[in-house]
Amino acid sequence: MQDYTVKKVRLDFSNQEWEAFFLFRKKCAEMTNKTFSHKDVNTFKEIMSKHMKNNTTYFMLWDKGEEAGVFFFETIFPYDDEKKFSYMGNHLNDKKIKPALLPFIFNGFIEHDPTVKRMAVKSENGQNDFFEELFEVEIGGISESFELYIKDAKTDIINHWYENSQEKFKHLRMEFYDELPDELIQEYADVFTELLFDMPPNSELGDYHITAKQIKENQEIGKKANQCSYRYLIFNEEDKLIAKTNIFINKNDPKAVYQYMTGVLRDYRRQGLSKWLKSAMFKKITSDFPELEKIDTTTHPENHASREMSRHMGFQKTGAQKEYLIPKNQILHFLEKS
Numbered sequence: 001m002q003d004y005t006v007k008k009v010r011l012d013f014s015n016q017e018w019e020a021f022f023l024f025r026k027k028c029a030e031m032t033n034k035t036f037s038h039k040d041v042n043t044f045k046e047i048m049s050k051h052m053k054n055n056t057t058y059f060m061l062w063d064k065g066e067e068a069g070v071f072f073f074e075t076i077f078p079y080d081d082e083k084k085f086s087y088m089g090n091h092l093n094d095k096k097i098k099p100a101l102l103p104f105i106f107n108g109f110i111e112h113d114p115t116v117k118r119m120a121v122k123s124e125n126g127q128n129d130f131f132e133e134l135f136e137v138e139i140g141g142i143s144e145s146f147e148l149y150i151k152d153a154k155t156d157i158i159n160h161w162y163e164n165s166q167e168k169f170k171h172l173r174m175e176f177y178d179e180l181p182d183e184l185i186q187e188y189a190d191v192f193t194e195l196l197f198d199m200p201p202n203s204e205l206g207d208y209h210i211t212a213k214q215i216k217e218n219q220e221i222g223k224k225a226n227q228c229s230y231r232y233l234i235f236n237e238e239d240k241l242i243a244k245t246n247i248f249i250n251k252n253d254p255k256a257v258y259q260y261m262t263g264v265l266r267d268y269r270r271q272g273l274s275k276w277l278k279s280a281m282f283k284k285i286t287s288d289f290p291e292l293e294k295i296d297t298t299t300h301p302e303n304h305a306s307r308e309m310s311r312h313m314g315f316q317k318t319g320a321q322k323e324y325l326i327p328k329n330q331i332l333h334f335l336e337k338s
Contacts, residue, residue, distance in 0.1 A: 004100070004104055005061070005065070006059050008059055009060065011052055021048075028067050028068075037252045037253075057073045061101075068094075069093040070092070071089065071091065073112035073119075085118035085120050086116045087119075139324065140324065141322070144300075145320065148314050150286060150292055150295070152314050153282070162276065169276060175232070182216075191244065198266060228249055229246045234276070242267075243268060247281055248260065255294070256294050257295055275309065
Protein backbone atom coordinates (compact mmCIF):
# COMPACT_ATOMS: atom_id res chain seq x y z
CA MET A 1 0.00 0.00 0.00
CA GLN A 2 2.87 2.36 0.65
CA ASP A 3 3.51 2.54 -3.10
CA TYR A 4 0.27 4.47 -3.68
CA THR A 5 -0.63 8.08 -2.96
CA VAL A 6 -4.22 9.29 -3.37
CA LYS A 7 -5.60 12.83 -3.30
CA LYS A 8 -9.27 13.76 -3.46
CA VAL A 9 -10.21 16.53 -5.87
CA ARG A 10 -12.24 19.25 -4.15
CA LEU A 11 -14.45 22.00 -5.48
CA ASP A 12 -12.65 24.46 -3.21
CA PHE A 13 -9.24 23.74 -4.74
CA SER A 14 -7.06 26.82 -4.99
CA ASN A 15 -6.11 28.06 -8.43
CA GLN A 16 -2.71 26.46 -7.91
CA GLU A 17 -4.32 23.10 -7.07
CA TRP A 18 -6.59 23.26 -10.13
CA GLU A 19 -3.54 23.98 -12.27
CA ALA A 20 -1.78 20.96 -10.72
CA PHE A 21 -4.82 18.73 -11.40
CA PHE A 22 -5.00 20.00 -14.99
CA LEU A 23 -1.31 19.19 -15.56
CA PHE A 24 -1.75 15.82 -13.83
CA ARG A 25 -4.53 14.79 -16.25
CA LYS A 26 -2.55 16.11 -19.21
CA LYS A 27 0.51 14.10 -18.15
CA CYS A 28 -1.59 10.94 -17.80
CA ALA A 29 -2.98 11.46 -21.31
CA GLU A 30 0.54 11.83 -22.69
CA MET A 31 1.70 8.68 -20.88
CA THR A 32 -1.10 6.65 -22.50
CA ASN A 33 -0.80 8.28 -25.96
CA LYS A 34 -4.25 9.84 -25.69
CA THR A 35 -5.30 13.31 -26.75
CA PHE A 36 -6.08 15.64 -23.85
CA SER A 37 -9.29 17.39 -24.88
CA HIS A 38 -9.19 20.35 -22.47
CA LYS A 39 -7.48 23.36 -24.02
CA ASP A 40 -6.89 25.36 -20.82
CA VAL A 41 -7.20 25.08 -17.07
CA ASN A 42 -10.25 27.37 -16.83
CA THR A 43 -12.32 25.25 -19.23
CA PHE A 44 -11.08 22.12 -17.48
CA LYS A 45 -12.10 23.51 -14.08
CA GLU A 46 -15.55 24.51 -15.34
CA ILE A 47 -16.28 21.09 -16.83
CA MET A 48 -14.93 19.10 -13.89
CA SER A 49 -16.80 21.30 -11.40
CA LYS A 50 -20.09 20.60 -13.18
CA HIS A 51 -19.49 16.88 -12.90
CA MET A 52 -18.58 17.20 -9.22
CA LYS A 53 -21.74 19.18 -8.49
CA ASN A 54 -23.69 16.33 -10.12
CA ASN A 55 -22.64 13.64 -7.61
CA THR A 56 -19.17 12.76 -8.94
CA THR A 57 -16.02 12.55 -6.79
CA TYR A 58 -12.53 12.33 -8.33
CA PHE A 59 -9.34 10.91 -6.84
CA MET A 60 -5.84 11.41 -8.26
CA LEU A 61 -3.52 8.43 -7.97
CA TRP A 62 0.29 8.19 -7.91
CA ASP A 63 2.19 4.90 -8.01
CA LYS A 64 5.71 5.17 -6.58
CA GLY A 65 5.50 8.94 -7.13
CA GLU A 66 4.48 8.68 -10.81
CA GLU A 67 1.13 9.82 -12.16
CA ALA A 68 -1.06 6.70 -12.45
CA GLY A 69 -4.43 8.15 -13.42
CA VAL A 70 -7.77 8.99 -11.88
CA PHE A 71 -10.55 6.93 -10.40
CA PHE A 72 -13.91 8.44 -9.57
CA PHE A 73 -17.34 7.67 -8.18
CA GLU A 74 -20.72 8.74 -9.50
CA THR A 75 -23.96 8.21 -7.59
CA ILE A 76 -26.61 6.56 -9.76
CA PHE A 77 -30.29 7.00 -8.75
CA PRO A 78 -29.22 9.47 -6.02
CA TYR A 79 -32.80 10.18 -4.89
CA ASP A 80 -33.85 6.55 -4.53
CA ASP A 81 -32.49 4.98 -1.34
CA GLU A 82 -33.36 1.46 -2.47
CA LYS A 83 -31.85 1.59 -5.96
CA LYS A 84 -28.94 3.99 -5.60
CA PHE A 85 -25.34 2.86 -5.85
CA SER A 86 -21.92 4.38 -6.57
CA TYR A 87 -20.31 3.57 -9.92
CA MET A 88 -16.53 3.50 -9.89
CA GLY A 89 -15.10 4.99 -13.06
CA ASN A 90 -11.65 3.84 -14.10
CA HIS A 91 -9.38 6.36 -15.80
CA LEU A 92 -6.26 4.63 -14.55
CA ASN A 93 -3.41 4.62 -17.02
CA ASP A 94 -3.31 0.83 -17.38
CA LYS A 95 -7.06 0.31 -16.74
CA LYS A 96 -6.24 -2.39 -14.19
CA ILE A 97 -7.42 -2.31 -10.60
CA LYS A 98 -4.66 -4.06 -8.72
CA PRO A 99 -5.75 -5.82 -5.50
CA ALA A 100 -3.28 -3.66 -3.52
CA LEU A 101 -5.27 -0.61 -4.64
CA LEU A 102 -8.58 -1.85 -3.17
CA PRO A 103 -8.22 -0.19 0.27
CA PHE A 104 -7.83 3.21 -1.43
CA ILE A 105 -10.75 2.58 -3.78
CA PHE A 106 -13.02 1.30 -1.03
CA ASN A 107 -12.21 4.22 1.27
CA GLY A 108 -12.91 6.53 -1.66
CA PHE A 109 -16.26 4.81 -2.17
CA ILE A 110 -17.23 5.41 1.45
CA GLU A 111 -16.02 9.00 1.41
CA HIS A 112 -17.90 9.74 -1.81
CA ASP A 113 -21.32 8.92 -0.31
CA PRO A 114 -21.55 7.16 3.08
CA THR A 115 -25.27 6.44 2.54
CA VAL A 116 -24.76 4.23 -0.53
CA LYS A 117 -24.96 0.49 0.08
CA ARG A 118 -23.45 -0.88 -3.16
CA MET A 119 -20.49 -0.16 -5.41
CA ALA A 120 -20.40 -0.98 -9.13
CA VAL A 121 -17.21 -1.61 -11.09
CA LYS A 122 -16.50 -2.63 -14.69
CA SER A 123 -14.21 -5.40 -15.89
CA GLU A 124 -13.05 -5.26 -19.51
CA ASN A 125 -11.83 -8.48 -21.11
CA GLY A 126 -11.50 -10.12 -17.71
CA GLN A 127 -8.89 -7.73 -16.32
CA ASN A 128 -10.88 -7.03 -13.14
CA ASP A 129 -12.67 -10.37 -12.82
CA PHE A 130 -10.90 -10.98 -9.50
CA PHE A 131 -13.80 -9.06 -7.89
CA GLU A 132 -15.95 -12.10 -8.66
CA GLU A 133 -13.47 -14.30 -6.77
CA LEU A 134 -13.06 -12.03 -3.73
CA PHE A 135 -16.66 -10.99 -3.18
CA GLU A 136 -20.20 -12.25 -3.56
CA VAL A 137 -21.03 -9.96 -6.43
CA GLU A 138 -24.13 -9.40 -8.52
CA ILE A 139 -23.66 -9.16 -12.29
CA GLY A 140 -25.10 -5.80 -13.24
CA GLY A 141 -24.44 -5.85 -16.97
CA ILE A 142 -22.71 -7.57 -19.86
CA SER A 143 -21.77 -6.27 -23.29
CA GLU A 144 -19.51 -6.99 -26.25
CA SER A 145 -17.11 -4.59 -27.98
CA PHE A 146 -16.71 -4.30 -31.75
CA GLU A 147 -14.49 -2.18 -33.98
CA LEU A 148 -14.52 -1.33 -37.66
CA TYR A 149 -11.31 -0.19 -39.29
CA ILE A 150 -12.30 2.10 -42.16
CA LYS A 151 -9.87 0.38 -44.51
CA ASP A 152 -11.69 -2.91 -43.86
CA ALA A 153 -15.24 -1.56 -44.16
CA LYS A 154 -17.51 -3.32 -46.63
CA THR A 155 -18.28 -0.13 -48.51
CA ASP A 156 -20.10 -1.88 -51.35
CA ILE A 157 -22.69 -3.20 -48.90
CA ILE A 158 -22.88 0.12 -47.02
CA ASN A 159 -23.37 2.10 -50.24
CA HIS A 160 -26.04 -0.33 -51.41
CA TRP A 161 -27.92 0.08 -48.13
CA TYR A 162 -27.80 3.86 -48.48
CA GLU A 163 -28.84 4.05 -52.14
CA ASN A 164 -31.64 1.52 -51.68
CA SER A 165 -32.93 3.33 -48.58
CA GLN A 166 -32.94 6.70 -50.28
CA GLU A 167 -35.33 5.27 -52.85
CA LYS A 168 -37.36 3.10 -50.46
CA PHE A 169 -38.01 5.71 -47.78
CA LYS A 170 -38.94 8.77 -49.83
CA HIS A 171 -42.00 9.18 -47.62
CA LEU A 172 -39.77 9.69 -44.56
CA ARG A 173 -37.38 12.51 -43.67
CA MET A 174 -33.83 12.03 -42.43
CA GLU A 175 -32.00 14.96 -40.81
CA PHE A 176 -28.44 15.38 -39.57
CA TYR A 177 -27.53 17.27 -36.37
CA ASP A 178 -24.27 17.86 -34.58
CA GLU A 179 -26.18 19.96 -32.06
CA LEU A 180 -29.84 19.44 -31.28
CA PRO A 181 -31.99 22.59 -31.45
CA ASP A 182 -33.97 23.47 -28.32
CA GLU A 183 -37.32 22.73 -29.94
CA LEU A 184 -36.29 19.13 -30.66
CA ILE A 185 -34.52 18.19 -27.43
CA GLN A 186 -37.56 17.08 -25.41
CA GLU A 187 -38.91 14.84 -28.18
CA TYR A 188 -35.43 13.40 -28.69
CA ALA A 189 -35.09 12.70 -24.95
CA ASP A 190 -38.49 10.97 -24.86
CA VAL A 191 -37.70 8.74 -27.86
CA PHE A 192 -34.21 7.95 -26.51
CA THR A 193 -35.76 6.89 -23.18
CA GLU A 194 -38.40 4.73 -24.89
CA LEU A 195 -35.75 2.97 -26.97
CA LEU A 196 -33.54 2.31 -23.95
CA PHE A 197 -36.39 0.63 -22.09
CA ASP A 198 -37.44 -1.37 -25.17
CA MET A 199 -34.08 -2.91 -26.15
CA PRO A 200 -31.75 -5.47 -24.51
CA PRO A 201 -29.71 -3.27 -22.13
CA ASN A 202 -25.92 -3.50 -22.05
CA SER A 203 -26.23 -2.71 -18.36
CA GLU A 204 -28.95 -3.08 -15.76
CA LEU A 205 -27.28 -0.33 -13.74
CA GLY A 206 -27.90 2.78 -15.79
CA ASP A 207 -30.59 5.37 -15.28
CA TYR A 208 -32.40 5.13 -18.60
CA HIS A 209 -34.59 8.19 -18.10
CA ILE A 210 -32.96 10.66 -20.49
CA THR A 211 -33.90 14.28 -19.78
CA ALA A 212 -33.78 17.42 -21.88
CA LYS A 213 -31.69 19.04 -19.14
CA GLN A 214 -29.04 16.30 -19.41
CA ILE A 215 -28.83 16.67 -23.17
CA LYS A 216 -28.49 20.46 -23.00
CA GLU A 217 -25.77 20.21 -20.33
CA ASN A 218 -23.86 17.57 -22.29
CA GLN A 219 -24.00 19.66 -25.45
CA GLU A 220 -22.62 22.69 -23.61
CA ILE A 221 -19.83 20.65 -22.00
CA GLY A 222 -19.03 19.11 -25.37
CA LYS A 223 -18.64 22.48 -27.06
CA LYS A 224 -16.17 23.61 -24.42
CA ALA A 225 -14.12 20.40 -24.78
CA ASN A 226 -14.35 20.39 -28.62
CA GLN A 227 -16.41 17.21 -28.57
CA CYS A 228 -19.84 16.44 -29.99
CA SER A 229 -22.25 13.75 -31.09
CA TYR A 230 -23.19 13.40 -34.74
CA ARG A 231 -26.84 12.35 -35.00
CA TYR A 232 -29.04 11.18 -37.82
CA LEU A 233 -32.76 11.26 -37.02
CA ILE A 234 -35.66 9.92 -39.07
CA PHE A 235 -39.13 11.50 -38.97
CA ASN A 236 -42.40 10.04 -40.25
CA GLU A 237 -45.05 11.71 -42.41
CA GLU A 238 -46.48 13.44 -39.31
CA ASP A 239 -43.02 14.82 -38.55
CA LYS A 240 -42.63 12.62 -35.47
CA LEU A 241 -39.21 11.25 -34.55
CA ILE A 242 -39.16 7.47 -35.10
CA ALA A 243 -35.49 6.42 -35.34
CA LYS A 244 -31.99 7.63 -34.46
CA THR A 245 -28.29 6.88 -34.39
CA ASN A 246 -25.34 8.67 -32.73
CA ILE A 247 -21.58 8.84 -33.01
CA PHE A 248 -19.45 10.54 -30.36
CA ILE A 249 -16.46 12.47 -31.71
CA ASN A 250 -13.52 14.02 -29.93
CA LYS A 251 -12.60 16.62 -32.54
CA ASN A 252 -9.20 17.04 -30.91
CA ASP A 253 -8.30 13.55 -32.10
CA PRO A 254 -10.88 12.16 -34.55
CA LYS A 255 -8.95 9.05 -35.52
CA ALA A 256 -11.40 6.90 -33.55
CA VAL A 257 -15.10 7.55 -32.86
CA TYR A 258 -17.75 5.73 -30.85
CA GLN A 259 -21.13 4.79 -32.33
CA TYR A 260 -23.93 4.32 -29.84
CA MET A 261 -27.66 3.83 -29.55
CA THR A 262 -29.02 3.12 -32.99
CA GLY A 263 -32.71 2.53 -32.41
CA VAL A 264 -36.05 2.39 -34.20
CA LEU A 265 -39.45 2.69 -32.52
CA ARG A 266 -41.29 -0.63 -32.34
CA ASP A 267 -43.96 0.16 -34.99
CA TYR A 268 -41.28 0.93 -37.60
CA ARG A 269 -38.90 -1.99 -37.11
CA ARG A 270 -37.97 -4.69 -39.63
CA GLN A 271 -38.16 -2.24 -42.54
CA GLY A 272 -34.46 -1.45 -42.89
CA LEU A 273 -34.34 1.94 -41.16
CA SER A 274 -31.26 0.98 -39.12
CA LYS A 275 -29.39 0.22 -42.34
CA TRP A 276 -30.34 3.66 -43.66
CA LEU A 277 -29.15 5.32 -40.44
CA LYS A 278 -25.85 3.46 -40.18
CA SER A 279 -24.98 3.78 -43.86
CA ALA A 280 -25.74 7.52 -43.84
CA MET A 281 -23.63 7.99 -40.71
CA PHE A 282 -20.73 6.02 -42.17
CA LYS A 283 -20.70 8.16 -45.31
CA LYS A 284 -20.98 11.39 -43.29
CA ILE A 285 -18.30 10.61 -40.72
CA THR A 286 -15.76 9.37 -43.26
CA SER A 287 -16.38 12.42 -45.44
CA ASP A 288 -16.05 14.95 -42.62
CA PHE A 289 -13.00 13.27 -41.04
CA PRO A 290 -10.75 11.76 -43.71
CA GLU A 291 -8.19 10.99 -40.98
CA LEU A 292 -10.68 8.65 -39.28
CA GLU A 293 -9.23 5.17 -38.76
CA LYS A 294 -11.88 3.23 -36.88
CA ILE A 295 -15.34 3.15 -35.36
CA ASP A 296 -15.95 1.48 -31.99
CA THR A 297 -19.27 0.27 -30.62
CA THR A 298 -20.74 -1.99 -27.93
CA THR A 299 -23.72 -4.33 -28.16
CA HIS A 300 -25.62 -6.64 -25.82
CA PRO A 301 -24.93 -10.31 -26.67
CA GLU A 302 -28.66 -10.88 -27.18
CA ASN A 303 -29.13 -7.95 -29.56
CA HIS A 304 -28.77 -10.25 -32.55
CA ALA A 305 -30.04 -7.77 -35.14
CA SER A 306 -27.46 -5.17 -34.17
CA ARG A 307 -24.63 -7.71 -34.05
CA GLU A 308 -25.55 -9.07 -37.49
CA MET A 309 -25.72 -5.60 -39.03
CA SER A 310 -22.31 -4.76 -37.60
CA ARG A 311 -20.89 -7.97 -39.04
CA HIS A 312 -22.20 -7.09 -42.51
CA MET A 313 -20.49 -3.69 -42.29
CA GLY A 314 -17.16 -5.28 -41.40
CA PHE A 315 -17.07 -4.84 -37.62
CA GLN A 316 -14.96 -7.35 -35.68
CA LYS A 317 -15.53 -8.38 -32.08
CA THR A 318 -12.69 -7.20 -29.83
CA GLY A 319 -13.78 -8.05 -26.31
CA ALA A 320 -16.42 -8.23 -23.62
CA GLN A 321 -17.30 -6.35 -20.46
CA LYS A 322 -18.97 -7.20 -17.17
CA GLU A 323 -20.24 -4.91 -14.45
CA TYR A 324 -20.12 -6.08 -10.86
CA LEU A 325 -22.15 -4.85 -7.88
CA ILE A 326 -20.40 -5.27 -4.52
CA PRO A 327 -22.40 -4.92 -1.27
CA LYS A 328 -21.09 -2.33 1.17
CA ASN A 329 -21.02 -4.81 4.09
CA GLN A 330 -18.47 -6.90 2.19
CA ILE A 331 -16.41 -3.79 1.48
CA LEU A 332 -16.41 -2.87 5.18
CA HIS A 333 -15.42 -6.43 6.10
CA PHE A 334 -12.53 -6.26 3.63
CA LEU A 335 -11.31 -2.96 5.11
CA GLU A 336 -11.49 -4.34 8.64
CA LYS A 337 -9.20 -7.21 7.63
CA SER A 338 -6.75 -5.01 5.68
